[in-house]
Amino acid sequence: xxxxxxxxxxxxxxxLHALKHAIELARTLSASLRMIHVLDMSWLPIGxxxxxDTAALSAARRSVGExxxxxxxxxxxxxxxxAEAGLTETETPIQQIAEVIAREASRWGADxxxxxxxxxxxxxxxxxxxxxxxxxxxxxxxxLLIPSPGRSSPx
Numbered sequence: 001x002x003x004x005x006x007x008x009x010x011x012x013x014x015x016l017h018a019l020k021h022a023i024e025l026a027r028t029l030s031a032s033l034r035m036i037h038v039l040d041m042s043w044l045p046i047g048x049x050x051x052x053d054t055a056a057l058s059a060a061r062r063s064v065g066e067x068x069x070x071x072x073x074x075x076x077x078x079x080x081x082x083a084e085a086g087l088t089e090t091e092t093p094i095q096q097i098a099e100v101i102a103r104e105a106s107r108w109g110a111d112x113x114x115x116x117x118x119x120x121x122x123x124x125x126x127x128x129x130x131x132x133x134x135x136x137x138x139x140x141x142x143x144l145l146i147p148s149p150g151r152s153s154p155x
Contacts, residue, residue: 002142006034006110008101008131009072011064014116018146019072022114023081025144033081034108035072037065038100039089062087098134106140117145 007022009015019035026033039061065087076083088104090097105113117132136143 002029002031002112004032004034004108004110005029005112005114006036006101006105006108007072007114008135009035009037009068011068011071012116012118014118014146014148016075017149018114018116019075021144021146023076023079023083025112025114026083027079027081033076033083034104034110035069035076035083035085036101036104037068037072037087038097039065039087040097041089041091042093042095096134097131098138101131101135102138102140110141112142112144113139114144114146117147 002025005022005026007019009019022033022035025031041058041061069085069087073083073085088100090100101113101115104110113135115132115135117130132143132145136145
């Protein structure tokens with residue numbers, strides 16, 4: 001059914017939960033798995049105007065991303081699963097993370113994208129938005145959303 005599964009990861013518990021689901025799904029289906037982390041560099045253009053060392057910030061952001069990918073690789077290796085992994089980043093100040101995930105899924109030929117969803121509502125959703133929601137709207141293929149671990153259903 002699915003032969004190429006892409007999973008987007010970050011440093012959250014929800015992302016780890018989604019990664020574990022993606023690994024198990026890929027193992028069950030004998031599918032290839034690609035784990036990606038998106039570096040959001042959209043904030044860099046404001047650096048010079050605010051006398052911020054954008055090179056140092058960019059390096060720090062990249063270091064965090066490399067740690068996220070290393071942890072994802074380790075999670076897969078702990079259960080004996082080999083997966084591709086890599087960093088990718090936003091290319092313009094207005095590009096959204098979901099656009100980068102959709103671009104990478106298309107470029108790699110993924111037939112399923114797996115990602116966690118934090119289930120934000122109300123003001124928090126309005127202010128922070130939802131990468132998962134945008135991904136569902138942008139994706140040309142199926143997207144499997146994994147809710148936060150331990151999240152209860154609304155009454």
